Structure formats: C-alpha cells, structure tokens
Amino acid sequence: MNRRTLAGGALALTAALTLAGCSDSSGSDAGQASGKPELKVAGAFMPEPVMDTMASGFFTVTNKGGADKLTSVTSSVAEKVTLHSTKGNAMKEQKSFDVPANGELDFARGGNHLMFEELKKKPKQGDKVAVTLHFEKSDPIEIEVPVKAATYNPTPGKHASH
Structure with missing residues (x-):
C-alpha cells in the first residue's frame, strides 16, 4: 500500500x-x-561643435519590449547623420545598431555616437537640434537634442528623460 x-x-x-x-x-x-518594441529615448545631448562642418551626438534608447534596430538618423542641421562605434581608439561607421529586447542601446563619449556631417549651420550652446531616429520595426522617434558645452560629459546612468 x-x-x-x-x-x-x-x-x-x-x-x-x-x-x-x-x-x-x-x-x-x-x-x-518576440513582441512589439517599446522604445524611449533619454539623455540626448550634442557637445557644442568645435568645427563648422561636423558635430557629434549622444543618447540612450531604452526598450521594454521586443528587439528592434536603429537603422538611420536624420536632422535638418546636417546634410547627413551617420552611426559610428568606437572600439579602442578606432572609430567605424555602422549601417545599424541593435536595440535589444528589454535592454538599452547607449550612445556615449568613447563609444557609439552620431556624426552630424556637412553642418548647414553650426549649433551653439543653448540651442536645440531636431533629430529623427528611424527604426526597423518601430515608428520614427523625433527628439530635440540640447547643445551643451564642448566638455559636457554626463555621469553614466544619470540621463534625463526627453
């Protein structure tokens, strides 16, 4: 039993x-x-450019959903905006960047960044630059990127929401 x-x-x-x-x-x-991406952009900034023809840009994309891909960036301030990675001291143009599911894509000094090339007008500290982020799955996200001092470098993880 x-x-x-x-x-x-x-x-x-x-x-x-x-x-x-x-x-x-x-x-x-x-x-x-495997679901729909839920993207939010925070901490965007552009250091005041030292050159008349080129500037850089930084931000963080937070994703609380399925994976996506940042495929391009456009802005009326530049003829073209390109995506770049930095590994060691080597900067390399990228076609796209993965936005991981339930993760972040970070653009920060010394790492991934945007290059605004052939500036139509040199942005000055205090200006705001209109930028549109284009993704593989999600609708484009329009942000206003504040122009900060050329030496501005926020503490990692301390991004303000936009």
Whole structure:
C-alpha cells in the first residue's frame, strides 16, 4: 500500500510539473522578447561643435519590449547623420545598431555616437537640434537634442528623460 501511494504521488507530481512547464513557455517573458518594441529615448545631448562642418551626438534608447534596430538618423542641421562605434581608439561607421529586447542601446563619449556631417549651420550652446531616429520595426522617434558645452560629459546612468 505504501508503494502504491508513493507511485500515485510521484505521478501526480510529474503531471503537475509538466503542466506548469507548458504554461510557463507562454509566459510574459517569452511574449515580450518576440513582441512589439517599446522604445524611449533619454539623455540626448550634442557637445557644442568645435568645427563648422561636423558635430557629434549622444543618447540612450531604452526598450521594454521586443528587439528592434536603429537603422538611420536624420536632422535638418546636417546634410547627413551617420552611426559610428568606437572600439579602442578606432572609430567605424555602422549601417545599424541593435536595440535589444528589454535592454538599452547607449550612445556615449568613447563609444557609439552620431556624426552630424556637412553642418548647414553650426549649433551653439543653448540651442536645440531636431533629430529623427528611424527604426526597423518601430515608428520614427523625433527628439530635440540640447547643445551643451564642448566638455559636457554626463555621469553614466544619470540621463534625463526627453
């Protein structure tokens, strides 16, 4: 009689664990990872350019949904805006940047950044530059990027929302 009770209990436990495993695979984490991206941009700034023809830009994209990709950036202040990464001391133009599911894409001094090339007008400290971020899946996001002092460098993780 003891063995029969143990066998029945083990069978019930196995069935419960199997059912729990099945329902877990359709949980919220699995849905969010493959779901629609939820993007927010914060901490955007442009150091006042020292050159008349070129400027840089920085910001953080936070994603609380499925993965996306930043494919291009446009601005009326420049003929073109290019995406760049920096590894070591080498700067390299990129076609796009991944925005990870439930993660961040960070553009900061010494790392990923925007290059505003062939400036139509040199932005001055205190100005705001209109910028549009274009993504593979999400609608474009328009932001106003404040022009800060040329030496401005915020503390990582201290971005203000925009």
